[in-house]
Amino acid sequence: MTTFISTIFGLAGMLFFFLAFIKDKPSTKRTYKMLAGAFILLFPFIMTSWVQGINTALVYAILAIGLNILLGNAGQISLGHAAFYAVGAYISSALVLHAELPLFLSILLAGIGTAIVGFLLGTPVLRLKGHFLGIATLGLHVLIYNLVKDKLKGVVFGASAKMPEVHKISYLTKSWEYSLKNSLSSLDYQIEILGKSKPFYYDFVDTITKSIGQITEYFIIFVILVLLVYMARNILRTKVGRALAALRDSEVAARMLGVNIAIFKNIAFGLSAFYAGIAGAIYAHTTGALDETSFELTISLMILAMIIIGGIATIQGAIIGAFFFQVLNMQVIPLIFSSGKGQMLGSTIMGLCVVLAVIFVPKGIVYMLWQMKIKLTQKRS
Amino acid sequence: MAQEKSGLNEAINETVDWETLVIEPSKICRAPKLDGEEVDSQNLALKLNNIDAYYGKVQALRRVSFGVPTGAIVSLLGANGAGKSTTLRVISGMVKAANGDVELFGEKIVHISPEKIVARGLIHVPEGRQVFPELTVEENLKIGSYSVKQNNKERAESIDIVYTFFPKLKQRRNQIGQTLSGGEQQMLAIGRGLMAKPKVLLLDEPSLGLAPVIVKEIFEMLKNLNKQTGMTILLVEQNASKALKISHFGFVLETGKIVMGDKAQVLLANEDIKKAYLGGH
Numbered sequence: 046m047t048t049f050i051s052t053i054f055g056l057a058g059m060l061f062f063f064l065a066f067i068k069d070k071p072s073t074k075r076t077y078k079m080l081a082g083a084f085i086l087l088f089p090f091i092m093t094s095w096v097q098g099i100n101t102a103l104v105y106a107i108l109a110i111g112l113n114i115l116l117g118n119a120g121q122i123s124l125g126h127a128a129f130y131a132v133g134a135y136i137s138s139a140l141v142l143h144a145e146l147p148l149f150l151s152i153l154l155a156g157i158g159t160a161i162v163g164f165l166l167g168t169p170v171l172r173l174k175g176h177f178l179g180i181a182t183l184g185l186h187v188l189i190y191n192l193v194k195d196k197l198k199g200v201v202f203g204a205s206a207k208m209p210e211v212h213k214i215s216y217l218t219k220s221w222e223y224s225l226k227n228s229l230s231s232l233d234y235q236i237e238i239l240g241k242s243k244p245f246y247y248d249f250v251d252t253i254t255k256s257i258g259q260i261t262e263y264f265i266i267f268v269i270l271v272l273l274v275y276m277a278r279n280i281l282r283t284k285v286g287r288a289l290a291a292l293r294d295s296e297v298a299a300r301m302l303g304v305n306i307a308i309f310k311n312i313a314f315g316l317s318a319f320y321a322g323i324a325g326a327i328y329a330h331t332t333g334a335l336d337e338t339s340f341e342l343t344i345s346l347m348i349l350a351m352i353i354i355g356g357i358a359t360i361q362g363a364i365i366g367a368f369f370f371q372v373l374n375m376q377v378i379p380l381i382f383s384s385g386k387g388q389m390l391g392s393t394i395m396g397l398c399v400v401l402a403v404i405f406v407p408k409g410i411v412y413m414l415w416q417m418k419i420k421l422t423q424k425r426s
Numbered sequence: 427m428a429q430e431k432s433g434l435n436e437a438i439n440e441t442v443d444w445e446t447l448v449i450e451p452s453k454i455c456r457a458p459k460l461d462g463e464e465v466d467s468q469n470l471a472l473k474l475n476n477i478d479a480y481y482g483k484v485q486a487l488r489r490v491s492f493g494v495p496t497g498a499i500v501s502l503l504g505a506n507g508a509g510k511s512t513t514l515r516v517i518s519g520m521v522k523a524a525n526g527d528v529e530l531f532g533e534k535i536v537h538i539s540p541e542k543i544v545a546r547g548l549i550h551v552p553e554g555r556q557v558f559p560e561l562t563v564e565e566n567l568k569i570g571s572y573s574v575k576q577n578n579k580e581r582a583e584s585i586d587i588v589y590t591f592f593p594k595l596k597q598r599r600n601q602i603g604q605t606l607s608g609g610e611q612q613m614l615a616i617g618r619g620l621m622a623k624p625k626v627l628l629l630d631e632p633s634l635g636l637a638p639v640i641v642k643e644i645f646e647m648l649k650n651l652n653k654q655t656g657m658t659i660l661l662v663e664q665n666a667s668k669a670l671k672i673s674h675f676g677f678v679l680e681t682g683k684i685v686m687g688d689k690a691q692v693l694l695a696n697e698d699i700k701k702a703y704l705g706g707h
Contacts, residue, residue: 284572291558291569298556301518303544303573303622358560 047248051092058084067418085267089260093252096259100331102371103266104324109351109363110277111320116349117358118281119313120293121171122179124345125186129318131193131340133159133325138335139201141212148212148330152269155326156319163318164311171310186342194337201335208333214265215258215331225254262331269327270364273320277360280316289313350395354402356409365410373398470529471496471626471658472517472548477526479509479516486512488682489526494626496531499652499659501669501690503703504679510662511553513679514628517660518550519543530626544573547625553634553662555615559604563595566603566614570621581621588617591647609640616644620651626658627651633665641665645672666703670694678703 061084065077089096112126137155140146146154170181202208210216229250235241253260280286288309291299300306329335347370355366374395406413472494479487487509494500504510515521517528519540528536535543558566567585576584589596592613598606606614612632619627629648633641649672652659663669670676670690678686678699686699693699 284568287561287565287569288572290561290565294558294560295556297520298552298558299569300540301520301544301550301552301556302570302618303541303549304569305541305572 051095054084054087054091055095058088063414066414067421069418069422089256089263090249090253093256093260096256096263098371098375099368100259100262100266101375102368103263103270104327104331105348105351105371106364106367107270107273107320107324107327108348109355109367110273110360111317111324112348113352113358113360113363114277114281114289114320115313115317116352117362118286118293119289119310121310121313122175123182123314123317124179124349125182125184125189125342126317126321126348127340127342127344128186128189129159129163129321130325130328130344131189131335131337132162132318133322134329134335134340135193135197135201135325136322137326138208138212138329141330142201142208148214148217152323152326152330156323159322159325160315160319163321164315167311167314168307171307171314183342186345190337190340190342193340198335198337208329208335210333213258213330213333214262214327217265218257218261222254222257225250225257229254266327266331269323273323274360274364277320281360285309285312285316350399352409354399354406354409356411359409359411362409362411369410370395469496470494471498471531472660473527473529473532474513474517475527475529477513477516477528478524479512479521480524481512481521486682487516487523490679490682490684491526492677492684492687494658494660495675496625496658497652497656498674499648499661499672501666501673501676502660502662502679503664503666503669503676503693503699505702506664507681508679509682510679511630512682514550514630514660514662518548518628520550541573544622544624547623548628549619549622549624549626550628551615551619551630551632553630555608555611557603557606557611557614557618560602562600562602563606563614564599566618567595567621570618573622584621584623588620591620591651592617609636609644612636612640612644613647616647624657626660628660628662630662631664632661633663633668641668645669648672664703666699667694 058081061077061081065074065081068074068077088099108126108130111129112123115121115123115126133155136158137151140151140154141148144151166185170178170185173181210219232244232247232250236243236247281289288299288304289312291302291304292306292309292313296306325340328339332339351366351370352363353366354369355364356362402409470493474493475491477487477490478485490509490513502510502513512521516523516536519535519538519542523536526536527534530543530546530548533546535546535548538546558569561569564585567588568581571581571584574584589599594610595613595617598610603611603614616627616629616632632644632648636644645668648659648661651657652672661669661673666676670693673690676688676690676693677684678693686693686696688696
């Protein structure tokens, strides 16, 4: 029953997003936008089992937006973006553990710190172009990855390699969790000792209690994502955004017009690292344990694939790509292949998806949707 | 002001001692005369002195020397691969000269980065337009003003000035670059250059791949620009006759060397030049 409801709810949500995107008439568009907004708010309570997967998708969306600024908007490739993800995670962990800064301040500072690292590392690396830049960023990844593995991990976390609960995002609603647990045990008392019948909301309260931490994370990460999308949109509309586009379209012409391309390349690298840093910090404060495997090369490549599938050079594309990947990876594939074999087949299917996407929708899902929109409006008129 | 400038322009043709500009570097420094007054080499907007340039091991320019007087239109003619574009690239700093000096209003610019050269008032409009395809006309223009410190109002004014020179661009202001026709793209490329408020404009093959009507329109506009603002223009062209018709002076490059330089009318009448470069047109 609950699976049925949550499936219907999820499909309805996707339909709302789709219609909000496709519809042109302002009043209908607004209606669907509000419905989509309601979906976002209700989602964690109805599709509770999905929340953890979607949280990861939100973090990947932040990473993808960042890489998209570098790759899509500025035309500079990075194959080692997971390195900045790691830098952000460790800066934030170090700040809460050793400097005892508050959670959100340390997330912000991790973003800024990673941006500075990106800006500085950008200077030598961004002199290169195309394939060479790809290889250099790959090298950068290996460098940072090993640094993390051999040195930073021990220095930041000590022997325990764990972050105390206090420093996790989920800790924010710990008191709610306790009160929910209390009310749940009083319900248990009423049912078992006093012999009252089980109220209809019992299961609901039970699930919420178990996953309140994840639900908190969902909302917090969502708000951060919204802020970061807002920031990216504004930056890309200004002088910096135009300069990055100029850099991507014709570096020669940009130079000839007096655009200081070196600085703007660094800015692109720094900006992109800022997003990766924030994503890394969030990751650190949700899992609480930083294993170097979370920052492996596959992550870099996966983000790259997300952008390509979602739609290059658009913010929506980055988000759609992240969700597409994550939903496919975490939910749909395990649903189809419920046994352990599924996991392996899963990655095969992911790879196939990338290949198919590059062949059939080379510009990504967003462009496909835009084309649909254009066709629909043409039909009507 | 405009009147005065155009007066100066007429004067250039009559009074500049053009022979001092040609070929031998020692002669370049000798002052051309403007309005009968003796002026020093500072009155040269551009001076190239013994420039050698290489692409890898291939020498593209051999001891190229010439001067471009302030307020003049000068054409650089030559066949494919003669080194015309390379000369412009050396001036704008996109290609480093192996030897020699480039002076912009008497200051050496040969080892300065392109963006700083732009900031000193020299704009190079590249061959093949290189309009930013994904940006709108207006955004393309805005990028042209990156080297100038301007607030939004001043920038809007600069954009309006460009629109007065190219009214077509105003109609297309919100269209993205790649949807423009070739002629419009060329206009946008020049207009984008004007946004930097240059004193010297280098143009590389503005007529490339354009219909004759459009070429005429663009050349008319360049002539106007020079008359109204006194902007110095160095024009590289294959379409030699059209270029010479609006120019005060012309130089001929052959396999990386300057082989001739004279008043535009003289070159237009020259039999050798006619044979080599004016034939088809």
